[in-house]
Amino acid sequence: MRIKILLALLILVISGKVISQSDDSLIIRNIYSEALTSSISYENLRYLCKNIGGRICGSPQSEIAIDWVKNVLKDMNLDNVYLQECRVKQWVRGEKEISYINSSTSGKYYFNCCALGMSIGTGEDGISANVIEVKSFDELKSLGREKVGGKIVFFSRAADQRFINTGSGYGSAVDQRVHGAIEAAKLGAIGVVIRSATVAFDSFPHTGIMRYEDSTKRIPAIAISTKDAERLSNFLKNDPSLNFYFRTTCIENPEVKSYNVIGEIKGSEFPEEIILVGGHLDSWDTGEGAHDDGAGIVQGIEVLRLYKELNIKPKHTIRFVAYMDEEIAQRGARKYAEIVKSMNEKHIAAIESDGGGFTPTGFSIDASDTVVSVMQKWLRILRPYDLFFIEKGGSGVDVWFLKDQGFPLIGLDVDSQRYFDSHHSPNDVFEKVNRRELQLGSAAMASLIYLIDEYGLK
Amino acid sequence: MRIKILLALLILVISGKVISQSDDSLIIRNIYSEALTSSISYENLRYLCKNIGGRICGSPQSEIAIDWVKNVLKDMNLDNVYLQECRVKQWVRGEKEISYINSSTSGKYYFNCCALGMSIGTGEDGISANVIEVKSFDELKSLGREKVGGKIVFFSRAADQRFINTGSGYGSAVDQRVHGAIEAAKLGAIGVVIRSATVAFDSFPHTGIMRYEDSTKRIPAIAISTKDAERLSNFLKNDPSLNFYFRTTCIENPEVKSYNVIGEIKGSEFPEEIILVGGHLDSWDTGEGAHDDGAGIVQGIEVLRLYKELNIKPKHTIRFVAYMDEEIAQRGARKYAEIVKSMNEKHIAAIESDGGGFTPTGFSIDASDTVVSVMQKWLRILRPYDLFFIEKGGSGVDVWFLKDQGFPLIGLDVDSQRYFDSHHSPNDVFEKVNRRELQLGSAAMASLIYLIDEYGLK
Numbered sequence: 001m002r003i004k005i006l007l008a009l010l011i012l013v014i015s016g017k018v019i020s021q022s023d024d025s026l027i028i029r030n031i032y033s034e035a036l037t038s039s040i041s042y043e044n045l046r047y048l049c050k051n052i053g054g055r056i057c058g059s060p061q062s063e064i065a066i067d068w069v070k071n072v073l074k075d076m077n078l079d080n081v082y083l084q085e086c087r088v089k090q091w092v093r094g095e096k097e098i099s100y101i102n103s104s105t106s107g108k109y110y111f112n113c114c115a116l117g118m119s120i121g122t123g124e125d126g127i128s129a130n131v132i133e134v135k136s137f138d139e140l141k142s143l144g145r146e147k148v149g150g151k152i153v154f155f156s157r158a159a160d161q162r163f164i165n166t167g168s169g170y171g172s173a174v175d176q177r178v179h180g181a182i183e184a185a186k187l188g189a190i191g192v193v194i195r196s197a198t199v200a201f202d203s204f205p206h207t208g209i210m211r212y213e214d215s216t217k218r219i220p221a222i223a224i225s226t227k228d229a230e231r232l233s234n235f236l237k238n239d240p241s242l243n244f245y246f247r248t249t250c251i252e253n254p255e256v257k258s259y260n261v262i263g264e265i266k267g268s269e270f271p272e273e274i275i276l277v278g279g280h281l282d283s284w285d286t287g288e289g290a291h292d293d294g295a296g297i298v299q300g301i302e303v304l305r306l307y308k309e310l311n312i313k314p315k316h317t318i319r320f321v322a323y324m325d326e327e328i329a330q331r332g333a334r335k336y337a338e339i340v341k342s343m344n345e346k347h348i349a350a351i352e353s354d355g356g357g358f359t360p361t362g363f364s365i366d367a368s369d370t371v372v373s374v375m376q377k378w379l380r381i382l383r384p385y386d387l388f389f390i391e392k393g394g395s396g397v398d399v400w401f402l403k404d405q406g407f408p409l410i411g412l413d414v415d416s417q418r419y420f421d422s423h424h425s426p427n428d429v430f431e432k433v434n435r436r437e438l439q440l441g442s443a444a445m446a447s448l449i450y451l452i453d454e455y456g457l458k
Numbered sequence: 459m460r461i462k463i464l465l466a467l468l469i470l471v472i473s474g475k476v477i478s479q480s481d482d483s484l485i486i487r488n489i490y491s492e493a494l495t496s497s498i499s500y501e502n503l504r505y506l507c508k509n510i511g512g513r514i515c516g517s518p519q520s521e522i523a524i525d526w527v528k529n530v531l532k533d534m535n536l537d538n539v540y541l542q543e544c545r546v547k548q549w550v551r552g553e554k555e556i557s558y559i560n561s562s563t564s565g566k567y568y569f570n571c572c573a574l575g576m577s578i579g580t581g582e583d584g585i586s587a588n589v590i591e592v593k594s595f596d597e598l599k600s601l602g603r604e605k606v607g608g609k610i611v612f613f614s615r616a617a618d619q620r621f622i623n624t625g626s627g628y629g630s631a632v633d634q635r636v637h638g639a640i641e642a643a644k645l646g647a648i649g650v651v652i653r654s655a656t657v658a659f660d661s662f663p664h665t666g667i668m669r670y671e672d673s674t675k676r677i678p679a680i681a682i683s684t685k686d687a688e689r690l691s692n693f694l695k696n697d698p699s700l701n702f703y704f705r706t707t708c709i710e711n712p713e714v715k716s717y718n719v720i721g722e723i724k725g726s727e728f729p730e731e732i733i734l735v736g737g738h739l740d741s742w743d744t745g746e747g748a749h750d751d752g753a754g755i756v757q758g759i760e761v762l763r764l765y766k767e768l769n770i771k772p773k774h775t776i777r778f779v780a781y782m783d784e785e786i787a788q789r790g791a792r793k794y795a796e797i798v799k800s801m802n803e804k805h806i807a808a809i810e811s812d813g814g815g816f817t818p819t820g821f822s823i824d825a826s827d828t829v830v831s832v833m834q835k836w837l838r839i840l841r842p843y844d845l846f847f848i849e850k851g852g853s854g855v856d857v858w859f860l861k862d863q864g865f866p867l868i869g870l871d872v873d874s875q876r877y878f879d880s881h882h883s884p885n886d887v888f889e890k891v892n893r894r895e896l897q898l899g900s901a902a903m904a905s906l907i908y909l910i911d912e913y914g915l916k
Contacts, residue, residue, distance in 0.1 A: 036619045161494045164844050166894070199894065201497075359817075359873050361844070386622050386819070388846035415817050415873060417894045436624070436657065436875045 058090030094249030126247030149188030295357030352396025516548030552707030584705030607646030753815030810854025
């Protein structure tokens with residue numbers, strides 16, 4: 001390593017860059033240089049997207065992806081690679097969904113649509129009914145069973161564009177997707193159509209999880225693209241009595257075995273103390289799961305590769321977890337947390353990358369003020385890499401299950417503007433990921449892990 | 459305006475957002491909300507890219523673009539819209555460039571190529587010669603006239619990926635494009651091929667300005683794509699004696715009249731004191747000039763529209779300048795600065811957006827430390843909009859010509875990772891611009907201008 005550092009220093013001097021001479025600065029400089037000049041993580045993502053593709057939990061593709069990650073980790077000469085069994089739901093989309101209107105004023109129009117995740121199907125014949133358009137559950141309730149019964153409810157509220165972080169915009173609309181079918185069924189609706197939950201204005205249907213409750217009848221639900229949602233609103237203005245047809249053949253099969261995939265570099269001083277870096281290996285089935293969350297998977301693998309390639313020997317164990325089933329029921333994350341608790345495995349920190357393979361901007365910390373302030377002192381050393389903040393905030397869906405054990409949780413924050421262009425849609429493909437943006441995310445996490453490993457969080 | 463502010467406050471209260479109650483915060487919140495919910499700037503960019511297209515200075519497209527910007531500004535009910543005459547060079551690319559090798563070992567292979575801007579053409583028959591590959595001017599000089607004379611010099615040095623800002627990576631390679639033909643001609647070369655100056659690894663040839671000097675013979679120069687550059691290196695390894703052919707029919711016509719386009723909202727208190735926001739209207743001809751710099755143009759127009767729409771009455775004059783001819787000889791910027799000087803027009807500040815329509819991250823200030831520290835106090839109010847820094851640094855090519863008059867110059871800093879995927883290539887198209895990223899840039903500049911107008915820079 002010493003030679004690599006000197007070599008890097010030499011290169012930096014030659015290239016005219018002057019940086020702090022401390023070892024930490026040099027190691028972080030090395031991490032970034034290696035990440036930005038190796039195409040391995042980008043090519044891994046290409047493989048995951050193009051050769052395996054969308055990989056909803058329980059699917060054959062998810063099994064292939066588990067094997068592939070395991071083999072990639074095995075080939076890296078790590079100290080430990082293993083699978084961690086969990087059981088997952090197995091929802092199957094079935095045939096390509098169909099939806100259309102046939103209106104006296106607007107003619108026949110087919111919508112870009114997809115079933116929402118975990119929805120029941122309509123059956124082979126599909127369903128057909130008049131449409132009631134609403135923007136909120138309150139509006140729906142005010143209409144009452146008389147107006148809603150027997151209808152298809154169209155939830156058409158657009159995501160709020162005014163938030164700077166698109167996650168908040170998404171959050172302003174996603175209730176329709178998650179709870180729409182329950183609220184509509186309570187009033188006797190026979191089906192639900194939602195405007196895709198995204199800040200993008202596009203022609204892709206965006207899927208995602210929806211929920212039923214035991215006490216309420218299950219009715220089928222689809223999303224249509226945001227552009228089609230505006231068309232449907234216009235069609236309804238011209239002809240409020242138009243008939244909407246949709247057909248979905250999705251089904252839920254019995255639960256099956258699946259796995260988290262785990263790879264480790266053992267710590268030299270504290271092998272029993274773990275710094276976790278994770279992402280989720282499952283994805284929705286309509287795209288390639290590139291940003292969500294192929295990026296997090298190849299970035300986690302890349303963190304381990306950077307340690308190996310640069311011969312950085314961590315004091316604590318660095319553990320990569322490819323979580324299974326973030327999208328449906330977080331069974332992998334629940335199982336992982338359960339085992340951590342039963343084995344009493346101490347986690348120094350758990351970092352998640354699940355915001356897409358975009359330019360990182362900082363870290364969001366779900367931990368005590370003390371931990372946050374320790375980390376904020378490192379901002380000075382990370383700022384030259386355009387990491388702008390370390391702030392108290394959320395972390396990630398999967399590592400969150402470790403929260404009740406009191407471990408510091410960390411989310412890699414990335415530029416959110418393009419995330420919902422791809423999110424849960426056929427547009428979540430490899431081509432939408434920029435190589436350098438992806439690489440910077442790996443380097444950011446590896447650098448933070450280096451500092452946590454070196455200095456701890458106390 | 460008061461009603462608008464109250465309305466915005468109400469909306470914010472309804473939507474559950476709590477923000478600072480100060481007028482400044484509210485006005486900036488309004489600026490962002492309007493920018494993020496109006497598609498006007500995005501649709502303007504679509505028009506400029508799709509209906510007008512690439513618009514190299516002196517071209518018919520550049521004239522159409524000048525008319526279009528003038529008309530857009532006229533329709534905005536501004537206080538003043540006018541053209542400012544300048545003279546520009548008129549370089550014409552001619553027919554689609556052709557380049558290939560015909561090698562005994564590799565067969566015939568056509569390269570993705572384009573003439574460099576201002577290069578002479580090869581003539582109808584093209585030129586053909588053996589290739590000498592070098593990575594630097596020093597290497598070229600060490601080879602000497604004996605080995606270089608009569609050859610085509612292939613400058614193959616890749617951009618350095620290790621810089622975080624891709625502009626620095628570009629800077630590490632662009633000397634080959636700008637000065638390669640001079641250095642090669644000094645040693646008797648008959649033509650130059652460069653690896654495109656970009657951090658992208660792609661199939662697009664990236665053009666850009668190149669220079670001749672009076673004392674050295676002018677030889678034709680082309681760029682090939684970065685992927686093709688690596689192919690050519692490999693071909694040469696197998697067959698160092700291979701013949702490279704290229705044909706370009708570019709010519710330089712006599713200079714012609716052209717124009718900067720200017721639109722103003724007059725200041726209510728200090729109409730003679732100007733806050734300038736600018737971008738450049740010309741672009742390279744091989745793409746649509748979307749990021750470079752259609753984005754800057756529509757953002758500057760949007761700044762004025764935000765002021766009008768929100769009925770913000772500036773104390774100082776807000777002037778938008780659509781500069782002509784940034785890419786070739788900055789004739790518009792030179793003329794503008796000359797007139798400012800002769801008219802003694804005081805500029806409070808001049809802001810340029812020419813880094814592409816990407817997510818803004820902060821502002822780079824070319825001004826005194828005092829000005830920088832005044833502005834840094836505003837970071838608190840801008841930070842909720844993910845503007846992370848206000849730092850001393852460069853501004854932009856066009857406003858730079860005002861530097862010797864001592865005015866504070868400001869560059870809008872944006873995420874640079876994807877800029878060189880498009881830069882000067884057929885890939886600089888509307889589809890590569892994200893609506894929200896573009897909108898955030900307008901809002902960032904309008905907000906900063908609001909603060910400068912309100913508080914000054916002293």
